[in-house]
Amino acid sequence: MTIRKDISREKLSDFLREKVGAFEFKTSVYYYGTVQSTKDDVVWINGLAGCHYGEILQFENNVYGLALDLSENCIGAVLLTAESDVVAGSLVRGTGKVAEVCTGDTILGRVIDPFGRPLDGKPLSAINTRALEQRAPSIIDRAPVKRPLETGILAIDSMIPIGRGQRELIIGNRQTGKTTIALAAIRNQTPDDVICIYCAIGQKLATTARIIHELTESGHMENTIVVASSASDRSAMQYLTPFAGCAIAESFMHAGRDVLIVYDDLSRHAIAYRTMSLLLGRPAGREAYPGDIFYLHSRLLERSAQLSPDLGGGSMTALPIVETVGGDISAYIPTNIISITDGQIYLSSELFFAGMRPAINLGLSVSRIGSSAQHDAIKWIGGRLRLALSQYRELAVFSQFGTNIDAATSQQIHRGERMQEVLKQTQDETYLVSEEAVLLLALAHGVFFGMELSEISQARKELLKYIHAAHPGSLHAIESTGDLTKEEMDTLKKAMDAFLEEYSHGGE
Amino acid sequence: MSTLRTPVLEIAPPYDDDLIRRIEQGFSNKLRLDVCFEVIANPSLLCGFVAYINGIVYDASGRTRLADIKEYLLDSALVPPAVKEEDDF
Numbered sequence: 001m002t003i004r005k006d007i008s009r010e011k012l013s014d015f016l017r018e019k020v021g022a023f024e025f026k027t028s029v030y031y032y033g034t035v036q037s038t039k040d041d042v043v044w045i046n047g048l049a050g051c052h053y054g055e056i057l058q059f060e061n062n063v064y065g066l067a068l069d070l071s072e073n074c075i076g077a078v079l080l081t082a083e084s085d086v087v088a089g090s091l092v093r094g095t096g097k098v099a100e101v102c103t104g105d106t107i108l109g110r111v112i113d114p115f116g117r118p119l120d121g122k123p124l125s126a127i128n129t130r131a132l133e134q135r136a137p138s139i140i141d142r143a144p145v146k147r148p149l150e151t152g153i154l155a156i157d158s159m160i161p162i163g164r165g166q167r168e169l170i171i172g173n174r175q176t177g178k179t180t181i182a183l184a185a186i187r188n189q190t191p192d193d194v195i196c197i198y199c200a201i202g203q204k205l206a207t208t209a210r211i212i213h214e215l216t217e218s219g220h221m222e223n224t225i226v227v228a229s230s231a232s233d234r235s236a237m238q239y240l241t242p243f244a245g246c247a248i249a250e251s252f253m254h255a256g257r258d259v260l261i262v263y264d265d266l267s268r269h270a271i272a273y274r275t276m277s278l279l280l281g282r283p284a285g286r287e288a289y290p291g292d293i294f295y296l297h298s299r300l301l302e303r304s305a306q307l308s309p310d311l312g313g314g315s316m317t318a319l320p321i322v323e324t325v326g327g328d329i330s331a332y333i334p335t336n337i338i339s340i341t342d343g344q345i346y347l348s349s350e351l352f353f354a355g356m357r358p359a360i361n362l363g364l365s366v367s368r369i370g371s372s373a374q375h376d377a378i379k380w381i382g383g384r385l386r387l388a389l390s391q392y393r394e395l396a397v398f399s400q401f402g403t404n405i406d407a408a409t410s411q412q413i414h415r416g417e418r419m420q421e422v423l424k425q426t427q428d429e430t431y432l433v434s435e436e437a438v439l440l441l442a443l444a445h446g447v448f449f450g451m452e453l454s455e456i457s458q459a460r461k462e463l464l465k466y467i468h469a470a471h472p473g474s475l476h477a478i479e480s481t482g483d484l485t486k487e488e489m490d491t492l493k494k495a496m497d498a499f500l501e502e503y504s505h506g507g508e
Numbered sequence: 509m510s511t512l513r514t515p516v517l518e519i520a521p522p523y524d525d526d527l528i529r530r531i532e533q534g535f536s537n538k539l540r541l542d543v544c545f546e547v548i549a550n551p552s553l554l555c556g557f558v559a560y561i562n563g564i565v566y567d568a569s570g571r572t573r574l575a576d577i578k579e580y581l582l583d584s585a586l587v588p589p590a591v592k593e594e595d596d597f
Contacts, residue, residue, distance in 0.1 A: 028567040
């Protein structure tokens, strides 16, 4: 806490006198219980009549716990803090409160834990709080998902579009670029448009620090809130992290704002919940997860919504991340979350190591919202591109066997390779909608088909630079309307022809 | 605190039998129970008492009141209205 040295003694005395005078002394009356036993973060408590599910319990020496098991004879609670002086026989107090987190604009740009305590070493003066567990908006409260949320990644925006209020899973093995895609989506949002929340669940502190550094460096921390629990935190803290992020996001959504929330990642969240459940003695099911693991994630993800205009029209878009082992998307947690979400972006290790970045496997990726949440400028080419790429990938597999292929097939493979090359992006590179429309139009117009594969990365940059310089009006029109008129299209095609001529001469 | 099943009164010294009797009488009237405390002297309460009756704590100790006022002042100090309005506070 910062100490102000410019405060005069008199004013401080007046302040204290005023505050102490206004303070109303009351006898504290509360239920209490005694610790029966404690083991591995789980405490069994006698007494504590009137305790609620999810209530915060206060142990001696300001140690806190969360009541999660209410049985006839005793209460099972998990400890929230690492330093524990809880011993058998010590007193427990029910606080009568469920877990809450602070909300509001004052926490923008901050790093907090699931209870809203600052982790970035700066004081936090948030006034509003919101309970972590809330009901999801009802059917009548929702509106169809129609507005696009651009990620700046061409492959996603053109073929797996994400709408505001959608839940799109990012799934893949470790080290395939899942977090990179989520961070690119955060970096692509403008501060006055979308508020971003990044939930780091049980991550290494160094990883979280790197992400915060990246967001700060790129200037996107201003409209981002990081809710973090580290790998060394108690399971209960990891379990609460996504709910805290979700509660913060909801408060903005109900205020009519658009929010993007990233849960990184729900595999770790499931493991934390499994740990707690097993320690609480709940029956283990498939892969030792408890029976309510599906409900855990469905009640979290169902809270993402596009609210109806009557409720302010705010939205919460969720990008949950799930890590697969050995590419097995039919494991328990991946299948659960795939069935809850409105689509998934599957990142393949094979594509990643083959140099395709982002390593999106289009065959296994889908957006169930479809083109209804896509700009018109992108919509009409995106569908054709997906089909062409799918055909190319099938043909490419056959061509690996060294079979004789006809000229038409050979040309299709040639074009497919170039399409795939255009879709490659570095992790710092995000496109505007207008740039994506230009690149897609260039693909449809065959601008890159006559080039060598090694040239395409440079040519793509040159083309965008050329169009920015020669036709800024066209780009501006696409940005403002989201559409590409016939006239604009013709103008851009002519510009592309001119570019191609200039580029080929320059190449010579 | 092994005898929590019987009403327990933790009280800050000095106290006398008359004071204990009056406290017992007060609780008996309020709860409509015959309250008879096991009395434990606890100087760390500073003043006042803490009564444990039927799973409920009645905390009227000086220690808790000081803790409450400390929390209240810290909460107030985070957003002091005077600081908001006057820079020279």
